[in-house]
Amino acid sequence: MELHQNWKAFFAEAGDISRFTSRFFVQGAKPRQEVAEFFRQCFIIGYKSLPLIGLTGFIMGLVLTMQIRPTMVSYGVQSQIPAMVGIAIVREIGPVITALIFAGKIGSSIGAELGSMKVTEQIDAMEVSGTNPYKYLVVTRVLACTLMLPVLVMLSDAISLYGSYLGVNIRGRTSFAFFFKVVFNNLDFSDVIPAFLKSFFFGFAVGVIGCYKGYNSNKGTEGVGYSANSAVVLSSVIVFIIDLIAVQITDILGLN
Amino acid sequence: MAKSTISNVKLGVFVTSGLAFLIFLLYMIGKKQNMFGSNFILKARFSNTQGLMQGGNVRFSGIEAGTVKAVNMINDTVIEVEMIVKSKMKRFIPKNAIASISTDGLMGDKLVNIIPVKEPAAFVDENDILTGKSTVNIADMLPRLQSTNNDVAIIAESLKRTVQQINNSTALWKILNDNTLPESLRQSLKNVHQTTIKAGEIVNDVQQMVAGVKQGNGSLGTILKDTTLAVNLNKALLKIQSVGDSADTLTAKINNMVQLIQDEVENGKGTANALLRDSVLVNKINNSMDNVEKGTQSFNENMEALKHTFLLKGYFRKQQKSKQSTLSNKVTLK
Numbered sequence: 019m020e021l022h023q024n025w026k027a028f029f030a031e032a033g034d035i036s037r038f039t040s041r042f043f044v045q046g047a048k049p050r051q052e053v054a055e056f057f058r059q060c061f062i063i064g065y066k067s068l069p070l071i072g073l074t075g076f077i078m079g080l081v082l083t084m085q086i087r088p089t090m091v092s093y094g095v096q097s098q099i100p101a102m103v104g105i106a107i108v109r110e111i112g113p114v115i116t117a118l119i120f121a122g123k124i125g126s127s128i129g130a131e132l133g134s135m136k137v138t139e140q141i142d143a144m145e146v147s148g149t150n151p152y153k154y155l156v157v158t159r160v161l162a163c164t165l166m167l168p169v170l171v172m173l174s175d176a177i178s179l180y181g182s183y184l185g186v187n188i189r190g191r192t193s194f195a196f197f198f199k200v201v202f203n204n205l206d207f208s209d210v211i212p213a214f215l216k217s218f219f220f221g222f223a224v225g226v227i228g229c230y231k232g233y234n235s236n237k238g239t240e241g242v243g244y245s246a247n248s249a250v251v252l253s254s255v256i257v258f259i260i261d262l263i264a265v266q267i268t269d270i271l272g273l274n
Numbered sequence: 275m276a277k278s279t280i281s282n283v284k285l286g287v288f289v290t291s292g293l294a295f296l297i298f299l300l301y302m303i304g305k306k307q308n309m310f311g312s313n314f315i316l317k318a319r320f321s322n323t324q325g326l327m328q329g330g331n332v333r334f335s336g337i338e339a340g341t342v343k344a345v346n347m348i349n350d351t352v353i354e355v356e357m358i359v360k361s362k363m364k365r366f367i368p369k370n371a372i373a374s375i376s377t378d379g380l381m382g383d384k385l386v387n388i389i390p391v392k393e394p395a396a397f398v399d400e401n402d403i404l405t406g407k408s409t410v411n412i413a414d415m416l417p418r419l420q421s422t423n424n425d426v427a428i429i430a431e432s433l434k435r436t437v438q439q440i441n442n443s444t445a446l447w448k449i450l451n452d453n454t455l456p457e458s459l460r461q462s463l464k465n466v467h468q469t470t471i472k473a474g475e476i477v478n479d480v481q482q483m484v485a486g487v488k489q490g491n492g493s494l495g496t497i498l499k500d501t502t503l504a505v506n507l508n509k510a511l512l513k514i515q516s517v518g519d520s521a522d523t524l525t526a527k528i529n530n531m532v533q534l535i536q537d538e539v540e541n542g543k544g545t546a547n548a549l550l551r552d553s554v555l556v557n558k559i560n561n562s563m564d565n566v567e568k569g570t571q572s573f574n575e576n577m578e579a580l581k582h583t584f585l586l587k588g589y590f591r592k593q594q595k596s597k598q599s600t601l602s603n604k605v606t607l608k
């Protein structure tokens with residue numbers, strides 16, 4: 019009975035999220051865009067997340083290089099470390115790690131922000147005052163997430179590769195130019211384009227889940243905390259699911 | 275409003291840098307595939323491309339010159355490889371250069387290597403077709419290597435056995451451990467050396483001798499060279515022959531004579547025959563001999579008698595004395 023209830027709740031939520039998402043497209047297409055609010059959100063979501071994402075990206079690049087190094091050395095393909103790390107970062111680690119950190123930072127903040135607005139009935143007040151709260155709050159944030167995450171992913175890739183370059187130089191000695199020459203020689207359009215495109219979906223998913231959880235927050239103070247928490251958890255899971263779908267699509271398209 | 279302007283600048287920098295990196299990344303990849311810059315198309319035909327793929331590197335004398343644009347089947351045996359080559363390489367690649375497919379490293383990607391040949395030729399133009407040459411393929415090489423390995427293994431096995439036999443042989447080790455052996459060997463070699471020197475000297479001498487003989491020096495030379503000697507020798511030989519002939523006649527004569535003598539002795543009436551044949555004579559001779567014996571006996575008696583005669587007694591006594599003195603001398607000496 020409980021299982022039945024759980025399944026029912028799961029599908030109910032899935033349907034709810036779908037409707038919420040379709041509402042985004044409907045509302046977003048309507049004229050009179052909230053441009054100033056959109057840019058403000060871009061600044062908060064994109065620019066303010068850069069230090070955190072840059073740090074994690076840098077550490078990922080460095081650590082990945084140092085972890086891979088012994089194995090590569092034992093196979094005698096030390097010279098291919100930049101190639102391997104470059105492909106790993108650009109294809110997978112850059113987008114996914116960035117999206118996860120992004121989900122942790124932005125998903126939770128959107129969930130908490132909208133949740134507290136909901137709890138304090140600010141959203142209802144907005145509706146009364148004639149502003150479309152969905153358009154003002156949700157569309158701007160989701161758009162900002164969708165457009166900012168790819169930029170963050172690109173910057174994170176760059177910082178990760180620099181971290182990887184430093185990682186190579188801890189044990190070995192490689193010139194900056196040669197390192198990036200090897201990296202770019204082994205990269206292909208099929209490595210960059212799918213990764214770049216899927217990061218839009220990651221951003222969109224994080225934005226939508228964060229907004230949904232906040233927008234549908236329960237009454238009470240613990241409702242805000244719950245929204246923030248479940249926004250992070252769900253958006254992280256959705257990021258991985260999108261990643262799974264993306265890899266299938268790139269495989270079918272032969273972009274490997 | 276001022277705050278929003280600042281945040282807009284920051285946001286602009288943020289977005290621009292992000293997109294700049296994306297564009298840079300795409301540009302680098304595009305540059306690798308020779309999408310930008312001026313390029314020209316070169317073609318090469320092969321019978322086997324050994325797994326060359328689109329995007330593979332093209333090298334001219336080992337320098338990165340471009341990438342493979344397409345690999346097309348022309349017919350069942352000819353494959354045309356279309357290459358995008360940098361325009362700046364145009365003035366280095368001659369028309370008669372040879373394109374071959376090789377491997378980047380031992381097991382790396384396949385690439386096209388354009389190698390110039392020594393004969394001078396004009397430089398390539400757009401869409402020129404280079405001669406393709408198939409090179410050694412590692413996959414083809416491995417089975418041959420395998421058979422070589424087997425041979426090597428067999429050889430190593432027999433070598434091992436030989437070495438073991440050598441190791442087990444005490445005689446050889448004794449020889450090897452013998453410290454005097456090198457010395458004697460050296461001595462022997464020295465002897466051989468000396469002998470050779472001697473032999474050389476002898477040969478020299480012989481040579482000189484032969485030379486001398488040729489020139490007619492010495493007796494041998496004269497023998498060999500002197501024509502008068504030869505004539506003399508000839509004469510001597512002729513004489514020897516005639517002597518031999520006369521000796522023959524002489525022996526014949528002697529033979530006859532002996533025959534005659536024999537006949538005479540056997541059938542004649544001479545003394546010899548009588549001696550041989552006449553028994554009366556033999557008896558007579560016997561008697562005579564007896565008489566002679568008797569005569570000598572009586573003569574001996576006469577002589578004994580004479581010894582005792584006073585006339586000769588003194589002489590015999592003296593003789594006896596000297597005999598005795600020599601005997602006593604011998605005894606005293608002993």
